[in-house]
Amino acid sequence: MQIIQYLGANGPWSWIVAGLVLLALELVVPGGFLLWMGIAGILTGILVLFQPLDWPVQWLVFGVLSLASILVWVRLTRNRAAQTDRPLLNQRAEHFIGQEAVLDQPITGGFGRLALDDTVWRIAGPDLPAGQRVRITGADGAVLRVEPV
Known part of the structure; x- marks a missing residue:
């Protein structure tokens, strides 16, 4: 009380x-x-x-x-978007989109491997021989999609 x-x-x-x-x-x-x-x-x-x-x-x-x-x-x-100076942080695969590289190994059966920086990435695209120049066009998880240049 x-x-x-x-x-x-x-x-x-x-x-x-x-x-x-x-x-x-x-x-x-x-x-x-x-x-x-x-x-x-x-x-x-x-x-x-x-x-x-x-x-x-x-x-x-x-x-x-x-x-x-x-x-x-x-x-x-x-609705406010997070502003950052590194928008691709924690999105390593998206970081490579648009870059060009030379295949070390051929793409067979639609899949191959490509060394970028310090990582070997699995890539998907048309069958191409080793030494072919490719452009990275997208990413599906940890698989990079490529096309010939």
Whole structure:
């Protein structure tokens, strides 16, 4: 009972402190959601500081602000493409597309092997003799597709 009386007497400050606690938790448990809930708690506390509201209305305001801010945040960040200076990182096969090389071994039965950099790749394409110049046109997993130049 004393906690309810304390919260009733210090309602706005309780919301502001709860918002700050949520912001502090966001530092420990990153993800973004606690950030927006903390901001909603602080805004609810500021609103209650200037316009006294009953507890159910305060919870409703907090809930609406939390949901609205999280939904706006998710909508804005969902369609944002990750910007990177190395877009083909962890896509080694796609890195070779467009490059030309000379076959060390012939392609027979539609498959062969080609040494690129420090790796021997499995290649797929038409039957070609050793010494033929080829261009890498695509990749199917770890198999590079080639065509004669």
